[in-house]
Amino acid sequence: MTSALEIEGLHKSFGATEVLKGVTLSVAEHEAVCLIGASGSGKSTLLRCINLLEPIDAGRIVVAGRDLTAPGVDVNDVRKEIGIVFQAFNLFPHMTVLANVTLGPRKALGVPRAQAEAEAVELLARFGLAARRDEYPDRLSGGQQQRVAIIRALAMKPRLLLLDEVTSALDPELVGEVLELVRELAEGGMTMVVATHEMGFARELATRVYFLDAGRILEHGPPEQIFSSPKEPRTQQFLARIVAAGRL
């Protein structure tokens, strides 16, 4: 298997607070890796670093053999290949669904409008949102908004997709439709790094699970191993709390 993403010794601080304390992680092509861990453990920051939305302090990030942390790397070029979907959707409220989805391809990739729109309509149709193409985001449910946000990232044809707790801002009854879409993408072979609090989903979706605790990877392995027989006491504690909360 070729490596889609390699991270080595990644450090990131916000002021005096060190959020990532030497993270090392690897993702193979077509893998769906899940990041689990408590809020504040650094999952979101890690994803934002991969997409270069946050400058890193030390370490290396290599995507498909290309060192993103080398000097002179064009961040815009990097981001065209790495999609990210945010917890709060971050759709552009002044644009229709279609305009949201076509903005990246048209302006960053230079795809002609007609082609970008045809591709966007196809994607929207594939995920059951064709009828919403001319709506503004405010008129959609949270689940629909997040699906549009995922489609917006997919429209860039990324080689790597980062999902940052994409269901955390949703009402419980809307979580399912978003997870269903993510599941379809994983089955389609999309390489993904998924930060999530949905343990049941992580267990079912992930090829491998990384447990992040206070800015460090404490444990990683296949989901059966992490969820059924975690080695680290911190992982056991974390999972016990999740089970107690009825989330696994």
Added chain:
Amino acid sequence: MKIFCIAEPIILALALVVAVVRGIPGPVFAPLRVLAIAYADLFRGVPTILVILMLGLGMPALGVSWIPTSLTFWGVVSLVLVYTAYVSEVYRAGLESVHPSQEAAARSLGLTRLQGLRYVIVPQAVRRVVPPLLNDFIGLQKDTALVSVIGAVEALQQASIDAAATFNFTSYLAAAVLFVAITVPLTRLTDWLLARERTRRQAAAVAV
């Protein structure tokens, strides 16, 4: 009305440039930022009438052949200088009101900073500041009347002083300096308070 119609579009465009320049991050752009801040502080600090008097009477009095002597011309220039400073602050408020996650979303699609501004940030910012922009439109329309003052003052001055050549603008300048001395510290205080508020909000957001 003619002055208003010429000045307003120039103000709207220039003010956006000043506001955007003020928001460019990075040490490389520090001189540009300082320039934009100094400009906005200065021209918000000086009463419009003083700018009109200084430019409208002062510029033609310099007697340099290529400098226009038209009162309308200097009236427009004065109003553009003053109102661009005000309107740039309105735009700035609008730009800062757009949540940083919008820029993150734009940049994550591979858009450049400028594309992010053009397609995502500025359209949202401008929509939000339409009411205060209208406010400044009204102010501008009223202040165009000030330009006509030049003619009257000129007559007055000519009556009391022998020749136009001996015009002394030191008093205007001194008054302007006094105004600036009061308004600039106030502006800095406001900025400091806003920055402190912002830092607190960010800290709260990180702590969640």
